Amino acid sequence: MSVDRLIDAIGEKKNPTVLGLDPQPEHIPPEIMKKYIAERGRTLSALCGAYETYITGLIEALSGIVPAVKLQSAFFETLGPEGMGVFQRGIQTARAHNLYVIADAKRGDIGSTSSAYSAAFLGRLELGGTQFPVFDADALTVNPYLGSDNLEPFLMDCERYQKMVFVLCKTSNPSASEVQEQTVGGRPLYHIVAEQVSAAGKRLTGRYGYSSAGIVAGATQPNSIRTLRERHPELFFLVPGYGAQGGTAAGLAAAFDKDGRGAIVNNSRGIGCAWQRSGKRYTDAAREAALTMREDLRKAINP
Amino acid sequence: MSVDRLIDAIGEKKNPTVLGLDPQPEHIPPEIMKKYIAERGRTLSALCGAYETYITGLIEALSGIVPAVKLQSAFFETLGPEGMGVFQRGIQTARAHNLYVIADAKRGDIGSTSSAYSAAFLGRLELGGTQFPVFDADALTVNPYLGSDNLEPFLMDCERYQKMVFVLCKTSNPSASEVQEQTVGGRPLYHIVAEQVSAAGKRLTGRYGYSSAGIVAGATQPNSIRTLRERHPELFFLVPGYGAQGGTAAGLAAAFDKDGRGAIVNNSRGIGCAWQRSGKRYTDAAREAALTMREDLRKAINP
Numbered sequence: 001m002s003v004d005r006l007i008d009a010i011g012e013k014k015n016p017t018v019l020g021l022d023p024q025p026e027h028i029p030p031e032i033m034k035k036y037i038a039e040r041g042r043t044l045s046a047l048c049g050a051y052e053t054y055i056t057g058l059i060e061a062l063s064g065i066v067p068a069v070k071l072q073s074a075f076f077e078t079l080g081p082e083g084m085g086v087f088q089r090g091i092q093t094a095r096a097h098n099l100y101v102i103a104d105a106k107r108g109d110i111g112s113t114s115s116a117y118s119a120a121f122l123g124r125l126e127l128g129g130t131q132f133p134v135f136d137a138d139a140l141t142v143n144p145y146l147g148s149d150n151l152e153p154f155l156m157d158c159e160r161y162q163k164m165v166f167v168l169c170k171t172s173n174p175s176a177s178e179v180q181e182q183t184v185g186g187r188p189l190y191h192i193v194a195e196q197v198s199a200a201g202k203r204l205t206g207r208y209g210y211s212s213a214g215i216v217a218g219a220t221q222p223n224s225i226r227t228l229r230e231r232h233p234e235l236f237f238l239v240p241g242y243g244a245q246g247g248t249a250a251g252l253a254a255a256f257d258k259d260g261r262g263a264i265v266n267n268s269r270g271i272g273c274a275w276q277r278s279g280k281r282y283t284d285a286a287r288e289a290a291l292t293m294r295e296d297l298r299k300a301i302n303p
Numbered sequence: 304m305s306v307d308r309l310i311d312a313i314g315e316k317k318n319p320t321v322l323g324l325d326p327q328p329e330h331i332p333p334e335i336m337k338k339y340i341a342e343r344g345r346t347l348s349a350l351c352g353a354y355e356t357y358i359t360g361l362i363e364a365l366s367g368i369v370p371a372v373k374l375q376s377a378f379f380e381t382l383g384p385e386g387m388g389v390f391q392r393g394i395q396t397a398r399a400h401n402l403y404v405i406a407d408a409k410r411g412d413i414g415s416t417s418s419a420y421s422a423a424f425l426g427r428l429e430l431g432g433t434q435f436p437v438f439d440a441d442a443l444t445v446n447p448y449l450g451s452d453n454l455e456p457f458l459m460d461c462e463r464y465q466k467m468v469f470v471l472c473k474t475s476n477p478s479a480s481e482v483q484e485q486t487v488g489g490r491p492l493y494h495i496v497a498e499q500v501s502a503a504g505k506r507l508t509g510r511y512g513y514s515s516a517g518i519v520a521g522a523t524q525p526n527s528i529r530t531l532r533e534r535h536p537e538l539f540f541l542v543p544g545y546g547a548q549g550g551t552a553a554g555l556a557a558a559f560d561k562d563g564r565g566a567i568v569n570n571s572r573g574i575g576c577a578w579q580r581s582g583k584r585y586t587d588a589a590r591e592a593a594l595t596m597r598e599d600l601r602k603a604i605n606p
């Protein structure tokens with residue numbers, strides 16, 4: 001199961017951190033931007049070159065420290081088709097460095113359309129008996145609003161190609177409660193989503209008892225994390241919101257089980273923009289920030 | 304307001320049909336596939352060429368009949384970065400034919416990430432004072448699960464660039480009810496979503512009383528459509544599910560107001576795959592199917 005590979009990778013690095021790659025123009029060190037603007041002018045293509053150099057540098061600098069990376073699709077889509085090429089090669093580069101790769105694209109649609117999204121991000125496109133991998137990440141974030149016929153094509157590809165999904169359950173943003181915490185039969189809607197994911201993902205249970213159908217549970221919601229962990233020992237959590245969004249290691253510690261497993265914590269700006277605070281080379285600053293985060297998490301998490 | 308442009312375009316063509324462009328390998332007439340496989344081999348690039356020829360043909364054949372097209376992003380993403388180029392040029396081709404273009408990508412994320420999605424599909428990417436349009440559609444479908452800080456960046460671009468969003472409310476797929484119809488305070492969740500969209504979109508109200516923040520309301524759910532129209536005379540509906548998914552003109556007629564305004568009805572396979580039933584050239588078959596649908600809708604809708 002894909003979730004076992006993720007858990008083993010976390011165990012090897014002794015670090016449940018996923019490096020978030022959310023490149024934005026203001027995150028790029030000036031020397032990289034200048035180089036590409038000099039080469040390509042003030043164009044989207046210059047930004048593509050700068051993003052690729054920037055994320056490749058982060059992947060190379062941190063591949064010995066973190067077990068996984070998460071690429072946020074939006075920031076590559078915003079550079080158009082060429083940006084999606086950077087996204088695709090970013091996934092390939094990370095996998096070549098033995099990192100587990102989460103594509104954070106939050107896709108969701110009706111069944112036949114979800115099949116196409118799943119083929120794009122997890123599975124393969126079939127054409128006359130030939131199969132083509134496209135973005136080929138290890139895992140994908142999925143939106144639950146359309147129900148099980150959205151989720152099912154992704155789960156089929158999880159079985160077929162040993163992949164994983166993280167379904168949005170309780171997200172880390174301020175307005176997450178507006179839909180997710182609506183009360184249904186005495187409990188918040190996101191509990192129902194967690195139950196749906198749990199039921200659908202039973203067949204993807206791996207050797208640590210976790211399923212390759214996991215959920216997103218934001219670090220900014222410590223009580224939600226605690227409740228979700230208590231109710232669902234089988235759900236692996238992708239935890240965004242640590243650092244820049246205000247989530248703390250103490251707040252998210254409840255995501256982990258007694259063996260220190262069960263979650264991976266994302267950090268994007270805290271690592272990728274560390275150079276802005278320290279004045280050091282961005283890769284050195286990122287390494288330091290990642291090591292500090294690793295210690296912060298280790299202290300908070302049992303065992 | 305963007306919604307006024309859409310309503311006017313529907314009025315000019317006297318046809319509330321949006322041509323859905325959801326290309327899939329089995330939708331492409333064999334002569335087109337053969338040509339590109341001969342040129343490019345059995346590759347994703349051959350499929351890109353075939354999709355582009357196919358959708359360009361449909362756009363050209365139907366631009367006198369329909370006011371709008373809807374490109375389903377998934378089927379282009381599944382061909383990788385080159386597919387996103389086909390998606391981008393498809394939008395440009397449709398706009399060059401004076402069609403209103405809906406990008407059906409169902410995006411939704413935390414605020415800063417939604418800003419990037421919005422820049423990609425509706426707005427512009429800013430780089431050092433220069434603005435770059437990217438996919439530059441007229442409207443985008445948006446997922447509500449993350450709440451208002453997801454929606455707000457899209458609405459800001461709707462104001463700034465005269466664009467429109469359709470927020471998923473009640474979708475047309477079989478499992479739509481699993482989340483959308485959970486009962487909250489005596490009413491289904493999707494009513495709450497409609498209220499949220501209505502409140503957030505007030506500032507986007509145009510001269511027909513409709514807002515440029517609209518909703519998706521599936522044709523397979525006639526009772527939902529009726530209730531939503533009664534409760535929300537200000538919400539414009541994008542109605543998927545007519546035809547192949549089982550929705551009928553009679554069932555969706557309640558989406559329209561007494562002046563025959565208020566909704567646009569998508570048809571993808573019923574038009575784009577009409578050649579498979581008739582044996583005619585695909586563009587001729589598509590024209591006939593679109594004209595039949597126009598009559599079907601005209602009969603069902605007042606006035």
